[in-house]
Amino acid sequence: MPGKSVNRDVHLAVDLGAESGRIIAGQLSGELLSLQEVHRFPNVPQRIEGHLHWDIEVLFEEICKGLAKAGRLFGKNVRTVGVDSWGIDYGLLDREGNLLKQPFCYRDNRTDEVIDEVFEIIPRDELYKKTGIQIMSLNTVFQLAAELKSPDTSLEKADRLLFIPDLLNYWLCGVSRTEYTIASTSQLMDMRNGDWCISLIENLSIPSEIFSRPILPGTKLGPLKPKIGEASGLEGVDIIAVAGHDTGSAVAAIPAENERFAYLSSGTWSLLGIELKNALITEKTFEYNITNEGGVSRTIRTLKNISGMWLVQECRRQWEQEGENYSYADLTDMASRATPLTALIDPDSIDFIKPEFMPERIWKYCLDRGHDISKDKGRTIRTILESLAMKYRYILEQLEEVSQTTLDPIHIVGGGAQNRLLNQFTADVTGKKVLSGPVEATALGNLIMQLVAMGKISGLKEGRQLIRKSFPPETFLPAVTDAWDSPYANFCNLVGR
Template sequence: MTTPPSVFAAVDIGGSSGRVIAGRVAPGVLELDEVHRFVNRPVRVRGTLHWDILGLYGEALEGLRKLGVSRTPASIGIDTWAVDYGLLDARGALMGNPVHYRDTRTDGVMNRVLETVPRSDVYAATGLQFLPFNTIYQLAAESSARLDEATGLLLIPDLLAYWLTDCSGAERTNASTTQLYDVRTGTWSTELAARAGIPARLLPPLRDPGTVIGPLTADAAEATGLDPATPVVAVGSHDTASAVVGVPATGRDFAYISCGTWSLVGVELDKPVLTPESREANFTNEVGVDGTIRYLRNVMGLWLLQECVRVWAAQGLPADLPTLLEQASVERPFRSVIDPDDPEFLPPGDMPARIARYCRRTGQPTPETPAAVVRCIIESLALAYRRTLQDAVRLSGTPVETIHLVGGGARNALLCQLTADACGIPVVAGPVEATAIGNLMMQARAAGVVGDLAETRALIAATCELRRYEPTGNPTRWDTYELGAHWAVGNR
C-alpha cells in the first residue's frame, strides 16, 4: 500500500519578496504549490532603513492560514536572508524594527573593529568573508545603552520562529553568517564577541537544522487556524543553506550559484579552509546541513537588475525584464564592464546612474539604453562568477565539472549561457524554487520521509524541471575582458 505524500509548509522570505509554499513529499514525489506571495519592502524612518518585520510576520501568518484551509501541514519551516537580527528586552519583546543590512549605520565600523581585533584572528575563528554588514559590525554599531538594555538577540528566521513557538535559539547555518560563530568548534566565539565589545550573553543557544523547535503558541494557532500541536522545524534557516540543499547534484564535483538578490558562488566541502590565502581572497566558510561547509564568496547578484528596473519603471521607461533581456542578447558584447561588488552599488538608489558614473570613472563607454545597461550587468556578473569559481577551485582543491545555478537567476537564459561560456563548464539551471525546496526537504527528513543529502538531491533531480547550458566559444577569450583588462588592450 502506497503511503500518501506528507504536506509541509515552507515560509521562504528573501530580500525583496516572500512566499509560503506547500510541498507534497513522498518517495518519488515532490510537488510545490505557492499558497501566498508578498512583497518585502523596507521602510526608511528618520534616516534609518528598517525591515517591516511585523508586516512580514503578518504575511507569514496569512500564508499559513490560507494553506490550512485545504491542507494540514505536518510541520512548518522558516528561512530568510542572513546577518540581520532583532534585540529583545527583559520581557522578551522586540526592541524596535530590525535595521536593514543596507543601512549606512555600519559605514566605517568594520575597520574600527578590525583595529581592535586583527583580521587574522577573526578569520582563524570564523572563516567568514569580511563584509561591512556582518552581524558583528551591526552590533558594534549599536549604542552601549541599547546593548545593555537587551537581554538577547534573534536572527530574523529565529525571531519569526520565536513568535510562532515562544522558543528562542539560533539555527546553526544562519549563526555561522554572523562572524561571531567559531567554525572550528561549532560554538559561539564568546572571546571574539568580548573583544569586539559585544555582550556574549546576547547570543542564544544553538540548534541544528532538522530539529524540532516547538509547537505553535495559542496565538499563532488561532491566527492560522492550524492545530496547536503543529511543530515548527529548524531548517537551513539561512536561505542560501536551504538553496544548497536544493541543488540537484548527483556527486560532489559541482559548484553552485544561488542566484537571487545576491549571488552566492562556491563549492560544498567537508571542512573549512582557513588559510591566509583564503582570507586574502575573502572567501567565507558558512555551515551547511549535515556538517558540510558552504565555501563561497558573495557577489552582488540580481540586485543590480532589480534596482535598474525599479528606477526605469518610476521614470516611465520600458521596464519589462524579459523584453530587456531579449534586447540585451543582441547588444554589442563587452562594451562596458563593471565590478558588481563595488561598494557604490550596495545601497538602494539610482542604479543606472551609478553604473554610468562607474563607466565614466574607469574610462569606458557609458551604456546609453536600458538594454545596454542590462548587457553590461549580465556580462559583469558572468565575469564575477568566473573569477569566484576559479578562486574556489584553487583555494579548496575541489574539482568542478558542473555548475548548478539555482534560484530566480535560473530563469535568466542569457545569464546562464554567458556563465557557461565564461567558465567553460556546463551550467544546469534550476530549480528556481531551490530555497523553498531545501526548506521542505529538511522538514521531510525530520519527519522520516526522506533520507540523507544524496537521497534528497536525487529526488529533486528526478522531479524538478532543469535546463542545461553547454559552453560555446573559447572560454580563454574571456581573459581579455576581465575587469579593466580589455581597456588595457584597446576597445573591442
C-alpha cells in the same frame, strides 16, 4: 488487492527574500515532490529616522495570512512549517521577549564608521582567522559594533539576540533558539567548531549572554501557538528549524551527482561556492576573502558573496519610478539584442552597494573608464550580466586554487537560474557545463529538512536525489568561448588581479 495509500501530508516553507516573501506548500507523493505557491508578499525596507529597517511585524502578519490560506487549502493535512531568510540581520529582545526595535537592514550605512574601529581592537586578518567568514561591512559583527556606539543602543536592555528566521520561529511557536546556518553568517562564530567565538565577542564588548547555543537544521521546535493555530486552522502543526539561512537551504537543494560540483545560488546576491566537510581557513582564503558558512548535515559552505541580480533589480526599480515598467524577461530580451562586450563593471564595487539611482551609477562607472553606455537600457543590462559571468569565472578560479580541485559542473539554482542568457554567458566564459535549476531551490531545501525532521527521508543525499528526479535541471554547454578571453583579461585588470 487494496490500492496504495496516497500521502496527503503538506509541509510549508516560509521563504523570505530581500525583495519578497512566499509561502510554498510541498507534498511528497511516491518518489516525487510537488510545490504549490500559497502566498506571496512584498518585502520593502522602511527608512526610520534616517536608517533602513525591516518591517518585521508586517512580514509576520503576511506569514500568518499565508498560514491561514494554507489552512483553508489543505486543512489538517498540514504537518510542519519551516522559515528561512537572508542572513546577518537580527532582532534584540528584552527579558519579557519584547522586540526592542525594528531590525536594521544590512544595507543601512550605520556600519560605515565602525569598521576601522573594530580593526583597531582585532586586526582584519585575526578577525578572519578566528571566524573564517568573509569580511563585509554588513556583517553582524560590525552591526553590533555600530549598535554599541549608538546613543539609543538596545544592547543594554537586550536579553537575547535572534536572527530573522529565529525571531519569526519564536513568534510562531514561542521557542527561542538560534539555528546554526543563520548564526554562521554573523562573523561571530568559530567555523572550525561551529560555536560562538566568545573571546571575540567579549573583546568587542558585546554582551555574550545574548547568544544561545546553536541548534542544527532539522530540529523540531514545537507546535504553533494556540492563538495562531486556531486563527489559521493549523492547530498542533510543528515548527521545524530548517537551514534558516536561505542560501543554506538553497545549497541543500542542489541536485548534485558528484562531490566536485560548484554551486551558484543566484538571486539578489550570487553566492558561488563549494561544499566541504571542514572550514577552509588559510592565508590564501583570507587574501581572496572567501567565507565558510554552515550547511546542513554538518557541511561547510565555502563560498564568496557576489552582488548578483541586485543590480538588475535596482535598475528595474529605478526605471519603474520614472514611469517605465519592464518585466525581467523584457530586460533580458533587451540585453540579448544589445551589442556584446562593450563595457565592463565590477559588480562588487562599492559604487553599487547602496540602493537608488543604480542606472546612473553604472553609467558613471563605465564613463569614468572610457565606455559610454548612458541611456542605453539594453547595453546596461547586458553589461551587468556579462560582468557577473566574468566575476563567476574569477571566483571559480580562486575556489579551484584554494581547494586544489577542478570543479565541474556548475549548478545554478534560485530565481536567477531563470535567466537563460546569464546561464549561457556563464558556460561560455568559464568553459564548463552549467546545470540550471531548480528555481525554487531555497523552498525545496527548506522542505527537505522538514522531511528529514519528520523521518520521511533519511538525509541530504536522499533529499537531493528526490529533487533531481522531481525537477530535472536544464543543461547549458560552452559555445562561443574565444570571444570572452580578451574581455576577461580586461576584467581581471579591472578588479585588480
